[in-house]
Amino acid sequence: MTPTLTPNPAGRPAVETDGVSGTALPTFSPGRMLREIQRDRLIRVALALAVGLAVLLLAGWLPGRAGVTAGWGLFVSALLVLAVWVTLSVGNAKAAGAARGLLVMVEHQPDQVEQVLPGLLERKALVGWVRVMLYHTWAALRHRQGRHAEAVSLCRSVLSQPLGPGEGARPSVLLLLAESALESGEMVSAYEALFATHAMPLTLGQVLQRLGLQTRYEVSTGADDAACQHLTAKAELAELMPGNLCGATHAMLAVSASRRGDAQRAAWLDARARLLCEPEQLEQLREQGLALPA
Amino acid sequence: MNVRKPLPSTPALPGPPAPAEPFRPPSAEALAAHLATCEPRPLPPWVRFVPLGVVAFAALLSFGVADWWGALLPWSALLGVVWFGVWQRQQTARRKVAVQWTQELAMLRHHDHALRSAWTLLPRVVHEPEDHGKLVAVVGHTLEDLGHRDAAAVAFDHLLQRMPEGHPGALVLRVQKAIAAFESDHLADGDAELRKIRSVIGGRDEGPLGAAYHTARLVQSVRTNHFAEGVEDVPDPVTTFRPLGIDGAIGHGLLAYCLKQTGDNDAATEAWNRATLLLPGSELARRLPVLAVMRNEATA
Numbered sequence: 064m065t066p067t068l069t070p071n072p073a074g075r076p077a078v079e080t081d082g083v084s085g086t087a088l089p090t091f092s093p094g095r096m097l098r099e100i101q102r103d104r105l106i107r108v109a110l111a112l113a114v115g116l117a118v119l120l121l122a123g124w125l126p127g128r129a130g131v132t133a134g135w136g137l138f139v140s141a142l143l144v145l146a147v148w149v150t151l152s153v154g155n156a157k158a159a160g161a162a163r164g165l166l167v168m169v170e171h172q173p174d175q176v177e178q179v180l181p182g183l184l185e186r187k188a189l190v191g192w193v194r195v196m197l198y199h200t201w202a203a204l205r206h207r208q209g210r211h212a213e214a215v216s217l218c219r220s221v222l223s224q225p226l227g228p229g230e231g232a233r234p235s236v237l238l239l240l241a242e243s244a245l246e247s248g249e250m251v252s253a254y255e256a257l258f259a260t261h262a263m264p265l266t267l268g269q270v271l272q273r274l275g276l277q278t279r280y281e282v283s284t285g286a287d288d289a290a291c292q293h294l295t296a297k298a299e300l301a302e303l304m305p306g307n308l309c310g311a312t313h314a315m316l317a318v319s320a321s322r323r324g325d326a327q328r329a330a331w332l333d334a335r336a337r338l339l340c341e342p343e344q345l346e347q348l349r350e351q352g353l354a355l356p357a
Numbered sequence: 358m359n360v361r362k363p364l365p366s367t368p369a370l371p372g373p374p375a376p377a378e379p380f381r382p383p384s385a386e387a388l389a390a391h392l393a394t395c396e397p398r399p400l401p402p403w404v405r406f407v408p409l410g411v412v413a414f415a416a417l418l419s420f421g422v423a424d425w426w427g428a429l430l431p432w433s434a435l436l437g438v439v440w441f442g443v444w445q446r447q448q449t450a451r452r453k454v455a456v457q458w459t460q461e462l463a464m465l466r467h468h469d470h471a472l473r474s475a476w477t478l479l480p481r482v483v484h485e486p487e488d489h490g491k492l493v494a495v496v497g498h499t500l501e502d503l504g505h506r507d508a509a510a511v512a513f514d515h516l517l518q519r520m521p522e523g524h525p526g527a528l529v530l531r532v533q534k535a536i537a538a539f540e541s542d543h544l545a546d547g548d549a550e551l552r553k554i555r556s557v558i559g560g561r562d563e564g565p566l567g568a569a570y571h572t573a574r575l576v577q578s579v580r581t582n583h584f585a586e587g588v589e590d591v592p593d594p595v596t597t598f599r600p601l602g603i604d605g606a607i608g609h610g611l612l613a614y615c616l617k618q619t620g621d622n623d624a625a626t627e628a629w630n631r632a633t634l635l636l637p638g639s640e641l642a643r644r645l646p647v648l649a650v651m652r653n654e655a656t657a
Binding site for chain 1: 464600635
């Protein structure tokens with residue numbers, strides 16, 4: 064899932080939530096994830112204790128009684144450990160795979176994700192990072208549906224937990240948080256999320272995404288000097304974005320350049336933005352003060 | 358946290374990796390041979406049962422061994438299987454990172470490094486068809502950008518043979534194959550590709566695919582000297598080429614060339630200005646040598 068820099072996030076039509084769709088998941092509350100993680104941990108510890116006890120019985124106490132040999136006891140113990148380990152691993156691997164798959168589906172099939180996700184969240188004995196990845200999917204879904212305040216809350220909860228093998232997803236959660244925070248006007252959260260991404264390695268796609276979000280943050284907060292720093296390099300980097308995002312970034316940089324009195328570069332950026340943005344998209348940006356007047 | 362403190366500035370485009378020995382782009386024949394050697398093939402189904410078999414075998418062996426080390430045998434096998442599984446997962450993750458890095462190199466137009474990386478990675482991803490496809494796409498796009506259009510067509514063909522006919526990715530590849538064919542003077546091949554695309558997309562020629570299709574049609578018009586047809590084909594160039602982003606410059610440049618040939622100099626200048634607003638004239642001429650004429654006239 065790649066969160067998108069939308070020209071008018073507040074005005075984006077939310078996904079249909081009437082009827083069957085949109086009713087499957089409740090409104091998120093931060094305590095829910097912690098409770099589920101603790102419940103999973105308890106189940107796993109109980110299972111480990113039960114297996115340990117069974118191994119002690121099979122390998123230590125049973126051999127020599129009722130004609131059971133030590134080899135047989137160890138063999139059955141090994142099989143038991145293997146069976147439990149495989150069952151837990153397969154369950155977690157399936158849930159993690161499903162979370163990854165749903166994350167891809169969020170952009171185009173949010174209704175389906177809304178229906179499938181509750182079933183996955185109900186699974187028991189998941190390791191912490193797998194459950195957190197499911198909540199990451201939930202956050203992406205709420206972001207896609209335009210429920211940004213809930214998405215911010217979900218992202219914060221996800222980031223508060225260790226992500227383990229899913230640590231590679233941290234930058235994308237931070238960018239999701241930054242975008243949702245910008246949408247809901249929580250500038251401090253957006254700043255913190257963007258700031259955190261500067262301390263970690265990003266893929267090229269994430270660098271482009273951060274460029275768009277950071278530009279929007281800087282233009283929205285009037286940090287025009289920061290927005291216009293390395294302006295040519297930023298425009299060059301923006302050229303690697305899809306057309307509409309590239310256009311939106313140019314439009315925003317044009318606003319900052321204009322406010323700083325750099326009329327020549329503002330005109331150049333604005334002319335490019337007009338070629339790259341759909342007229343409706345440009346109009347929406349203008350309404351938010353993120354593009355120069357017509 | 359102090360919100361007024363400026364955020365660190367986003368760095369400029371990442372530079373190329375450390376220089377290495379130049380990698381000579383492969384010929385069409387060499388690429389075909391390499392792709393045949395690295396044909397993607399799924400792992401046989403029995404492979405996934407090997408770990409279970411190893412543990413079961415070790416457990417059976419332990420019955421015949423009375424010593425203490427015989428009792429440890431199944432546990433050792435189990436540990437070995439777990440270690441091997443973890444090692445294999447790490448290797449797969451490393452390969453995926455390498456494939457992504459190669460794609461990024463190609464996006465940043467570090468052609469030499471992208472080609473070398475894709476070429477050397479291909480034999481290592483034969484059991485991962487998705488990554489294999491990504492690398493072949495990198496090879497195709499890079500070769501096309503370098504002007505080795507015959508070799509690029511080999512890569513595009515390789516991908517097309519493995520994709521369903523109506524797949525959006527397949528249609529984009531067909532457009533690129535058509536442009537490569539026109540540019541290497543295989544006009545009939547290019548025309549055949551365009552017909553196939555037309556039969557699938559019908560009148561729905563908006564969006565990136567439609568824009569790419571119209572660009573290919575303009576290349577055809579230029580190569581076959583049907584300039585007026587090219588101009589008629591794109592009545593609203595700004596809307597038509599917008600979905601391509603910066604690459605829409607190629608369409609505007611080709612339209613400018615067609616307009617120039619039909620004698621409409623004012624409209625040609627306007628179209629060329631749009632093209633050079635998006636990409637410098639030198640870059641346009643590098644991508645499509647026919648546009649060098651327009652650049653020379655503009656700079657004269």
